[in-house]
Amino acid sequence: MAHDIKILTEAELREAVKLDLAAIDVVERAFAALATGKVVMPPILSMEIEEANGEVDVKTAYIPGFDGFAIKVSPGFFDNPKLGLPSLNGLMVLFSAKTGLVEALFLDNGYLTDVRTAAAGAVAARHMAPEVVKTAGAIGTGVQARLQIEAAHLVRPFSRVLVWGRDMAKAEACAADISRKLGIEARAEADPARLVAESQLVVTTTPSREPVFKADWLHPGLHVTAMGSDQGEKNEIEPRALVEASAYICDRVSQCEALGELRTAIAAGLWSGDMPAELGAVVTGAVPARRSAQDITICDLTGTGAQDTAIATHALGCALAAGAGTTIRA
Amino acid sequence: MAHDIKILTEAELREAVKLDLAAIDVVERAFAALATGKVVMPPILSMEIEEANGEVDVKTAYIPGFDGFAIKVSPGFFDNPKLGLPSLNGLMVLFSAKTGLVEALFLDNGYLTDVRTAAAGAVAARHMAPEVVKTAGAIGTGVQARLQIEAAHLVRPFSRVLVWGRDMAKAEACAADISRKLGIEARAEADPARLVAESQLVVTTTPSREPVFKADWLHPGLHVTAMGSDQGEKNEIEPRALVEASAYICDRVSQCEALGELRTAIAAGLWSGDMPAELGAVVTGAVPARRSAQDITICDLTGTGAQDTAIATHALGCALAAGAGTTIRA
Numbered sequence: 127m128a129h130d131i132k133i134l135t136e137a138e139l140r141e142a143v144k145l146d147l148a149a150i151d152v153v154e155r156a157f158a159a160l161a162t163g164k165v166v167m168p169p170i171l172s173m174e175i176e177e178a179n180g181e182v183d184v185k186t187a188y189i190p191g192f193d194g195f196a197i198k199v200s201p202g203f204f205d206n207p208k209l210g211l212p213s214l215n216g217l218m219v220l221f222s223a224k225t226g227l228v229e230a231l232f233l234d235n236g237y238l239t240d241v242r243t244a245a246a247g248a249v250a251a252r253h254m255a256p257e258v259v260k261t262a263g264a265i266g267t268g269v270q271a272r273l274q275i276e277a278a279h280l281v282r283p284f285s286r287v288l289v290w291g292r293d294m295a296k297a298e299a300c301a302a303d304i305s306r307k308l309g310i311e312a313r314a315e316a317d318p319a320r321l322v323a324e325s326q327l328v329v330t331t332t333p334s335r336e337p338v339f340k341a342d343w344l345h346p347g348l349h350v351t352a353m354g355s356d357q358g359e360k361n362e363i364e365p366r367a368l369v370e371a372s373a374y375i376c377d378r379v380s381q382c383e384a385l386g387e388l389r390t391a392i393a394a395g396l397w398s399g400d401m402p403a404e405l406g407a408v409v410t411g412a413v414p415a416r417r418s419a420q421d422i423t424i425c426d427l428t429g430t431g432a433q434d435t436a437i438a439t440h441a442l443g444c445a446l447a448a449g450a451g452t453t454i455r456a
Numbered sequence: 457m458a459h460d461i462k463i464l465t466e467a468e469l470r471e472a473v474k475l476d477l478a479a480i481d482v483v484e485r486a487f488a489a490l491a492t493g494k495v496v497m498p499p500i501l502s503m504e505i506e507e508a509n510g511e512v513d514v515k516t517a518y519i520p521g522f523d524g525f526a527i528k529v530s531p532g533f534f535d536n537p538k539l540g541l542p543s544l545n546g547l548m549v550l551f552s553a554k555t556g557l558v559e560a561l562f563l564d565n566g567y568l569t570d571v572r573t574a575a576a577g578a579v580a581a582r583h584m585a586p587e588v589v590k591t592a593g594a595i596g597t598g599v600q601a602r603l604q605i606e607a608a609h610l611v612r613p614f615s616r617v618l619v620w621g622r623d624m625a626k627a628e629a630c631a632a633d634i635s636r637k638l639g640i641e642a643r644a645e646a647d648p649a650r651l652v653a654e655s656q657l658v659v660t661t662t663p664s665r666e667p668v669f670k671a672d673w674l675h676p677g678l679h680v681t682a683m684g685s686d687q688g689e690k691n692e693i694e695p696r697a698l699v700e701a702s703a704y705i706c707d708r709v710s711q712c713e714a715l716g717e718l719r720t721a722i723a724a725g726l727w728s729g730d731m732p733a734e735l736g737a738v739v740t741g742a743v744p745a746r747r748s749a750q751d752i753t754i755c756d757l758t759g760t761g762a763q764d765t766a767i768a769t770h771a772l773g774c775a776l777a778a779g780a781g782t783t784i785r786a
Contacts, residue, residue: 171501201556226531
C-alpha cells in the first residue's frame with residue numbers, strides 16, 4: 127500500500143522545470159481540453175484572515191487525458207514584506223486522477239504558477255498574434271513582464287522589446303533583464319502609446335485598477351494579451367477596446383466575467399454581444415481568432431486551475447527525468 | 457527566506473499522535489473558538505471525477521488563537537479496493553496563520569481525521585453525557601466505532617461496552633478489539649434496542665441512509681452522539697428523537713442542516729423550533745446541554761474544518777517533541 131511521493135523545493139523546481147516549448151505545449155493541451163467541456167473545475171475556495179492581512183486561495187481542476195490533478199494553495203500575506211518575507215507563497219499537490227493517491231508535493235512558492243501563467247500567454251501568442259512579430263511590448267515591469275516576453279519569444283521570435291512602467295527605473299531594469307536573457311534589443315519606452323504603436327504584440331502585466339491600455343491605441347496587425355486582471359477590482363484595458371478588436375478571447379468566460387477585462391466592459395454597458403469564445407476553442411481550431419494579418423486580437427487571461435494541473439503533471443515528469451527532489455515512501 | 461518544513465508519513469503520525477486527552481483538549485479549544493464566531497470556515501471545495509468513481513473534498517478553517525491553519529484534502533476513490541488500495545486517502549497541510557508559509561505536510565491518509573473525529577465525540581461526551589456511565593454502546597462496527605468508544609472512555613471510564621452491527625461477526629470482532637484495547641468487558645449485542653436500553657452513552661457510527669436508532673429507544677439518563685451522517689443522503693437517528701430529547705446539539709448548525717441528522721428532521725417537518733445550539737456554546741458554558749442526570753441529550757457531529765486545524769496544530773507539536781518526520785529546507 128505504501129507508495130513513493132516526490133517532494134521538490136522551489137530551488138529544485140527552478141532547476142528542473144523551465145519555461146520552454148514543452149511547458150507551453152502541456153498548457154496548450156489543458157486549454158484544448160477545456161474546450162471539450164469535459165474538464166471539471168470547481169469554483170475557487172477562498173479564505174480571508176483579516177487579523178494577519180492575509181488570504182488563501184485553493185484551486186483545482188480535473189482534465190480528462192491527464193494522469194493527475196493538482197490542488198494549488200496560494201496564500202497571500204501582505205504584511206510579510208515587513209518581516210522580510212515575500213507576500214506570496216504556496217504549494218501544489220499532484221494526485222493520481224485514477225486512485226486519488228498523492229504523487230508529488232511542489233513547494234514552489236508560486237514558481238509553477240509563474241511558468242503556467244507565462245505559458246498561457248505563449249499559447250495565446252501562438253494562435254492569435256500575427257505570423258510576423260518584429261517588436262513586442264510589455265506594459266508592466268514585474269516578474270510576469272519578463273516571463274510573458276520570454277514565453278512569447280519562443281513562439282514569435284521578435285528582435286526588439288519595449289517596456290513601459292510607471293517607474294522608468296523599473297522599466298529599464300526589466301528591459302535590461304530581458305535583453306540579457308533573450309540576447310535581443312530591449313529598452314524602456316516612456317510613452318505607452320508609442321510602445322503600442324511600434325509593437326505587433328503587447329502584453330499587459332499590471333495590477334492596475336484603471337486602464338493602462340487605451341482603445342485608441344489599437345492598430346491593424348496588433349495582438350494584445352492582458353494577464354494582469356485576476357480580481358474583481360482590476361482593469362487594464364479600456365473597455366471599448368474589447369468591442370473594437372476583431373476578436374476578443376477569454377481563457378475562461380465565467381472567470382473573465384467576474385475577474386477579467388470583460389467584467390469592466392459589461393459593467394460599462396459596452397459588452398452586450400455574444401458570449402466571447404475561449405482560448406481552448408481557438409487552440410482546437412473551432413474558433414478562428416485571427417483571420418488576417420491586419421486583424422486586431424485581444425486575449426484575456428485570468429488563470430485557470432486547468433493550467434495548474436497541466437504544469438504540475440509536467441513538473442513531475444521533469445523531476446522524474448532529472449532524478450530531482452526527495453522521495454518519501456508513505 | 458528558506459525555512460524548515462516538517463513532513464510526516466502516516467506511519468510516523470500513528471506513532472507520534474495518539475488519541476489521548478491532549479488531542480481531545482485541543483479539539484475542545486477549537487469548538488470553544490467556533491462559539492466565539494470569529495472562526496473563518498469557508499464552504500467545502502468539492503470536485504467529482506466521475507470517470508474514476510472518485511471525489512475530492514478540500515476543507516479549511518482559521519481559528520483565532522491557533523498559530524496555524526490546516527488545509528485538508530480528502531480524496532475518495534471508490535474503485536480503489538479493486539486495485540488493492542484503500543478508498544480514502546489524503547493529506548493535511550499546516551500553514552502559519554501569520555505568514556502563510558507552509559509549516560508541515562501530514563501524509564496521513566485520513567489518520568488525523570480519524571483522531572479529530574473521535575476527539576469531537578469525547579468532547580460531546582465530556583460536556584453532555586451523565587457524570588456516571590457504566591455501559592457504552594456502539595452502533596456500527598468500523599474504525600470510528602472503535603475510536604469513538606476509546607475516546608469516550610477517556611472522559612467517562614465505563615466498565616462495559618456493547619456493539620451492534622448488521623453483521624454479527626463484525627460486531628464481535630469490533631467488541632474483541634475494544635476489550636483488548638481498553639481492558640474492559642465488551643461484547644456484541646444482537647438487539648440494538650437492548651443495547652440502547654442498557655447504555656448511558658451510545659455512539660452511532662454508520663453510513664446508514666435509514667435510521668438505525670429509533671426514537672422509542674430514548675430513555676432517561678441517555679446521551680447519544682451521532683457521527684455517521686456527513687452527507688445529504690445519510691440518516692442514523694429517527695427524526696422524532698431530536699425533538700423528544702432534552703437537548704439536541706450540533707457541531708455546526710449550517711452543516712447539520714445540510715449533512716447531519718437535522719436535515720432529515722427538517723425534511724420530515726418535525727424540526728420547526730429554534731435554531732439548535734452548537735457544541736462550542738456547550739463547551740464554553742453559554743448553553744447548558746444537560747441539566748440533570750435524567751436528561752436525554754443528542755449531539756450531531758458532521759465534522760468541521762476547525763477540528764482539522766486543531767489536530768494539525770497538535771500534530772506538529774507532537775512531531776517536534778518526538779523529533780519525528782523528515783525536515784525539508786525550502
